[in-house]
Amino acid sequence: MKKESKIYVAGHRGMVGSAIVRELHRQGYMNIVTRTHAELDLINQQAVNDFFADEKPEYVFLAAAKVGGIEANQSALADFMYDNIMLEMNVIHAAWKNGCKKLEFLGSSCIYPRMAPQPMPESCLLTSSLEKTNEAYALAKISGLKYCEYLNRQYGTDYISVMPTNLYGPNDNYHPRHSHVLPALIRRFHEAKESGAKEVVCWGDGSPLREFLYVDDLANLCVFLMNNYSGNETVNAGTGKELSIKELTEIVADIIGYNGEIKWDTSMPNGTPRKLLDVSKATALGWTYRTELSDGIRLAYEDFLNNPMRAER
Numbered sequence: 001m002k003k004e005s006k007i008y009v010a011g012h013r014g015m016v017g018s019a020i021v022r023e024l025h026r027q028g029y030m031n032i033v034t035r036t037h038a039e040l041d042l043i044n045q046q047a048v049n050d051f052f053a054d055e056k057p058e059y060v061f062l063a064a065a066k067v068g069g070i071e072a073n074q075s076a077l078a079d080f081m082y083d084n085i086m087l088e089m090n091v092i093h094a095a096w097k098n099g100c101k102k103l104e105f106l107g108s109s110c111i112y113p114r115m116a117p118q119p120m121p122e123s124c125l126l127t128s129s130l131e132k133t134n135e136a137y138a139l140a141k142i143s144g145l146k147y148c149e150y151l152n153r154q155y156g157t158d159y160i161s162v163m164p165t166n167l168y169g170p171n172d173n174y175h176p177r178h179s180h181v182l183p184a185l186i187r188r189f190h191e192a193k194e195s196g197a198k199e200v201v202c203w204g205d206g207s208p209l210r211e212f213l214y215v216d217d218l219a220n221l222c223v224f225l226m227n228n229y230s231g232n233e234t235v236n237a238g239t240g241k242e243l244s245i246k247e248l249t250e251i252v253a254d255i256i257g258y259n260g261e262i263k264w265d266t267s268m269p270n271g272t273p274r275k276l277l278d279v280s281k282a283t284a285l286g287w288t289y290r291t292e293l294s295d296g297i298r299l300a301y302e303d304f305l306n307n308p309m310r311a312e313r
Helices: 015-026 045-055 070-075 077-097 132-155 181-195 215-228 245-256 280-285 293-306 308-312
Strands: 007-010 059-062 102-106 159-164 166-168 199-203 212-214 235-237 261-265
Touching (some): 007 015, 015 215, 045 077, 077 132, 077 159, 102 132, 102 215, 132 159, 159 215, 166 181, 166 215, 166 293, 181 199, 181 245, 181 293, 199 245, 212 215, 212 293, 215 235, 215 280, 245 293
Parallel strands (some): 007 059, 059 102, 102 159, 159 235
16 A cells, blocks of 8 residues: 555444554555445445445455444344445445455454364364354354455455454443453443442353454554455464453453452353464464553553543443
8 A cells, every 4th residue: 555545444433443544544544534334324335336436445444343242142143144244245345346456354253163273274264163152243254255255266356354353452342231351341340340349240151262452453464464465365363372261350350450259150151162363374474463461451441441431332
């Protein structure tokens, strides 16, 4: 990308999209096009086609998505599938129709099989069944990834995809029921500390292993890949490090300063037992993460405290 290139960031108000905009600005890219959901409904095919015909962006970062944790995924399976497939297909197709030079599709590590080899290489995609608790979302993301691949193969486009591990950081969603595990824990322990609660109950038994990547590190990789990678296979985005949910919970409680008891509700689902990405591909390309987990959680907690409207939604 040249500094003057016209760049469209879809989903710029979300955690990932806003981080990509910050990173682009940091690197001197200023010709950035954005639209709020009110201005452009990405599920509306005609509206998306009109937008691309009018703006003709040269590069697209597709970070828009309907996202949520286990509860949100399980309670709205059809919505997660329909909304994500429609918006990603509309954007990718319109980009191709209007001569976009390069598009980068943002997926999720949940695309990989539930019992994938650990750490999970990009090549394990579609080798066995998915985790049921987020199957609808995973199928939608796989569809977007594959559509990029098929356009490359059929029409010679240069559309790439990146699959992040669990993300956290500024502009995260701290909703008490619809957020992912780390922001949910930040909110839960903060409220427990504020209320003087003697105990906090967490889902499952704390045994699942998870990997977490600070969202600004992901944004740095996204811009790096746009400038340095072409290929049909996706690129994993992570740290290559994992810890148990129990260990994560203890770190969050310590950073927030909650000293009560932590209990586990084993009647609730654990989700996938382990989700560690093989990040050797990104490493071989010359990229590695920067932010250690404890430092990132402190930054995320500062964001939570300094953004009361976002924390309360």
